[in-house]
Amino acid sequence: MMITCLFLLQARAQDHIYSQFFNEPLYLNPSLTGQFEGDIRMNLIYRNQWSGLGENLNYMSASADINIPSFGGGVGLIFNRSSEGTAYLVKNNIAATYSYSVGNDDFVTSFGVQAGMTNRNIDWNKLIFADQIDPRLGYIPGSISVAENPNLSSKYFFDAAAGINMVYRSFMIGASVYHINKPNESFSGAEAKLPMRITTNASYRIPLSYNSYGYGNDDDGPYLIPSVVYYRQDQYHSVSAGLQFKYRGVNTGLWYRTAGQNTPDAIVLSVIFDLFGGSRSGEKLRLGLSHDATTSKLNYTNTSGTTEASIGYQKFFRNSDNYEKFNGLRCYHFY
Template sequence: MKRLYKWLMPVYVALAWMPAAKAQVDPHFSQYYVYPLSLNPGLTGAMEGDYRVSAIYRNQWQNVTNAFSTVGLSADVTTNKNINIGLSIFNQAAGDGGYRFTNGYLTVAYNGLAFDREKYKRLAIGIQGGFVNRRFDPSKLQFGDQWFPGIGYSPTVPTGDGFAKIKAGAFDAGAGLAYYDGTPDQMVSPFGGVSVFHLTQPGDPFLAGDKEKLPMRFSAHAGARIVLSDALTLVPNMLYMRQGNAQEKMAGAYMQFYAGQYTDLLLGANWRINDAVSPFAGFTYNNFTVGVSYDVNASELGKMAKGSNSFEISLTYIGKRRNSVRTDYFKCPRL
């Protein structure tokens, strides 16, 4: 039972924090713009380049044994037909039982809807389809009937506890709208969008057979890239997400400082309302962007988990084709 308790501890904490919620909350990132395909399918191909590869890692609740660690990977590319294509996958692992929540998607976005003659102000429509998969490894767990007085735990003794399922997968889909203004040489470039995920509401057999569904996740995000001088840019941003009875509100900003011909420095913070403050630092060099953030939990959850701070690190590469003549690049934010 000891190892079983340690495996379930992250789940106990989450349920205690949301006693009225009947929803599983998707993994999320404080540097949410680093992983745009999970934020909004409409952002596929919205970048200052022709292709992009992003990776992000989040580690949280380290005071809880083997708590949550999440990895996200994505790649997207533009075409000459106003069609952009992307692939994304993320995996979250938690607990001694090797619980894993894995999602993978193919995303397609159309950005041919323009609001000006030069086609800098655009509305993109994105859809995605893929899979959700959840599993755990019961061989890594210890049960009460495997413990004996004076002996302790014996891995050679089989347990009488059984599981109807140790893994499950289902088709999943999402969609989103994204607006952005790529007009060159302007002081303020706004962007924003709305999206919905889990349109198919796949069942969660680990809760109650297929009767419990993964609820849809709705999100709205907005911000602007504000050029204050040749050497300084300000990017305020906000995010609202809701899934079932759980919701997240985040607002913040960061500054981008010119530090050399090929290098910019990034510094800022986000505030997840009633939850945590997340300072951020990073830099760009040539086509690479590296970012680091640390969530300082300020809610009752931090007390229950005896400290539930989180750490993130991200890496993004944005490239251009050798013979590219595009001029309508999205003034993309970095988080």
């Protein structure tokens, strides 16, 4: 499969989305910065999309954030990288995030902002043009196209985002906007603005057992957590809806995702393991794995689906006094 210059330079470029959106919270919404039980949290997620096509569609995000109650929220840093196609269209982004929270034991609202720099580059020599293809024999090895490549193969631009997240007892809802400034990411003289990515998410936590006070047990569960996430970027939109079953240190999920005009995209199965949870140090190691079974016209036979792997770690610092200050109401209860 070949990628043409026109396709790579089109203005309607789209961001990748993660099936395990809950395992890279800073990519989902900057207001989730510092929203966890501990002092420091680190997350890493890798996505290998449609491996059967052999087109090098790989995505990775790594983040670290700190919970600072005296600061009113948290600060963090996130690095995103994507590599797409035979021409290795690579995008690297690094951004700082900040969130501020207000509320009490029943209600918390968090506001977040994100700002960073993005580098986009491409290897023009990897592209194949029509004059390098023989109608009968296909690609002609060693042939040189008369097409002129743009002068630029690398582009830097500023990128900004903002978000809000609200938790009320057993209900959570949030919204975020990325690429607020609509940066121009074109390699040529023609303008190609990156459209804003708008994301909304909602989750509801249903306890399946109750303690002696009539409340669900946050540590042990079990819980059912239905969720829905909506993405929109220019003319593209996607909805992911599903249900998680959370019990002690195990979280399994089943999701159905649509794309375009509500056309089928994938069925996603995820499994998450939380290790070391419940200790006073707040130490927790999270291991996640998910697989997308393609249901679009590309079909699973051609794509071999999409696989994601994630790892997360969080804990309190030694002699930290945040453990006593934490009020227990945070978004992480919903995943």
